[in-house]
Amino acid sequence: MGTIWSPDLEGKSGPKYQRVADTIRTAVDDGVLQCGTKLPPVRELAYQLRITPGTVARAYTLLTDEGLLQAEVGRGTFVAEKQSRVLDDVWSRELHLQEARDPHHVSLFSPRMVDVGQVSALRQAMEQVSRGDPLLFLNYPTRDAYLPVRQAVVHWLEGQALGPLGEADVVLTHGGQNGILTVLQTVLRDPQPVILVEDLSYAGFRRAAELLRAKVLGVAMDEQGIVPDSLELAIRKSGAQVLCTSPEVHNPTGLFTPLKRRQEIVEVARRHGVQIVEDDCYRMGEAKAPSYRALAPDMTWHVFSISKNLTPALRVGFALAPTGRSQDLRRAAEYSYFGLAQPLAEVTRILLSDPRTKELAREVRREMAKYVRVAVNALGGFELVWNDEVPFLWLKLPAGWRSAAFTRAAEAKGVQIRSADEFALRDGRAPNAVRICVNGHVSLKRFEEAMQRLRTLLDNPPEQISV
Template structure:
């Protein structure tokens, strides 16, 4: 058969690349494809099936990774010999890393989330080894839009799971993590000697650090149970002639709040009346989106940032930025003027990682195991005022009467548990609530994490004498 082989794709609602992988395996099983047969070239098969070349390349890549196919540089892709085909399709093993077993006395850092290691480190090592053998973008050239095209295309597929409005791979800007993406957007939007930006009254501290770099004034805006209050937003925007709003609507950091679609629509109306650009930080969401992003609701002023830090690993420092439809070119220029582009081996890794057929399974495992830690925390702290979501890797704990935040953080540290104060999320001159954020640390065993929760519970149940009530 070889290059004349023509598969039939099943229409079962599964992604087309998975349907093609199934068709190739079926072809091998029914002997219409034999060991050593050459598969059709990517573009040829894509044209014949009426699908994109990227879809065919993703299917070929997945089958090459699991040993079903063999790719030879300059020759093509071939059916592997039977001995190269493992009995199971793409088994993903947990990474062989040492976890701190710990115990009641073990120190647990809950300042920032520590993701569970479920196979992503092993996969990244394998992909890095393949790239080192034959780097698709080479290692002797500057980054360019051409050699980063596969990474942008893979990122576009990755981002397409969220309701972001219209965009193509040409609109995706690759950044050195979510924080870098935020700074790029600020460089694109802000103007004047002392621009003003608006933030939620409790917000991700990186917003303020980025604003400091841009010499921008930061104004906090009051919130309620649904996020930003539209009346407070409009008053602040008019009073300070603000240019931009920073917000985390899907997963508010640090309170776990979610801004529903109705409230988002009200905020968009305010933004249009006050000519505000809206930057949405979606880096903490590891589950499905629950409402349309601001980029979809307000395509003329919605900017979007995401990253791999909370769903795969923070080590790679890979972020994604999308501009409003008419400002994509300006955002690209900001990135190219700042750093030309990601290092080519990293962009090659991004393309391979985000196109890998096992990535969805890995992210599901990360989400489930993070949820196990959240549940363990709730089992211990459930009697106190805790805000949480099963698909968010932190909890927001309002302290009971008798505890002040600084005293509780110091007492927790003495018990071997580091937590993050509400003061870290408030503006410098604002009165912050007596609350702390507890991030999931899946780098320690579940037993150690639960023991740390027990130590916090004992503190919560026994506030210092003479304070509070």
């Protein structure tokens, strides 16, 4: 069956062969080009588009290698039958939950994502990049070259309460931590600036501050997050320039800051001209309240990554500048590291542009939630903060245990967890608690066994309290 399909490349960016390939993919996905449809001959399509036959041939080869098209000698090029395509509706899992060399040892230090098809998706994206324009592998990064990637990021964030957002507001970073550091480099001034964080907070805030020779002070928090009165007092005493916070999923406690409290915090920060750095890297599901960037788009720097949604292996993050500050943020990134490697940026674009990737992220959440529920079933009799869309749990220890002693005892049983001490400021006081992360690289059975070991320890505190 032939076709009278005529593609339109207007409004598309990237190398011409890639634009042709993307247009064909869209036509297949939308049903305009159905299985078995014959595409125009190379020279005919090249004439229609006013490009070289070699460019069209390259696009056809790319899609044939992917399995979207099928070339038949003497007959032409056709849209492949669905069952013959390499790219199916759901990417296949490649990580088969294998036991470690030491099956007794389970690391719960940091979240490890279960593979629901990300490995396969990344392999295919990297293959596609490997066949890309040679200049992708030879040129320095440029702002124009990253335009399609930034557009893909904006598309990925559609529907989220992040305030006004265009591609110019997005800066690509080497993961969330690099995003925080880049933002602080943009914002901080004076010989020894002051940064405020929650009394218990992500250690990366402090590490970034140390690199910039900034002083870090803690702000009191309750079950809803930062206490506004304490924030006001801390700003007055210190002259702080920046507040670093994680309102949607607080790391390490998993607490959530509701809208009313966020509005109160914004009022305090605005009154004193304090910038807000919003770390959103641990949120896996939909936000439950508008972000600080939505509430205060002129003074909020939003940082997130795909580490907890898809994979931490790429080390790709994104920083969103406040209104009118995108040029400042971009300059800090360019002066610091020029930009992401172009092949890595292109892999990111392919991944975030594919409509199936959001379903991958949803499936990651569903699978990780199974681990969270296993942990809750084992440890739910204790004081536990958890959410099945957060890849860690916060456990307040019962009488008889101190966090340092408990983590040592757990490690002796083959389970590595983090003490609350690791999230407290050097001169601060840590609660008697531990953070337990989900490890999706081990089977549910092994994970449950690890939870049972922790349960046994909790039920049997030492006779003498040790520190």
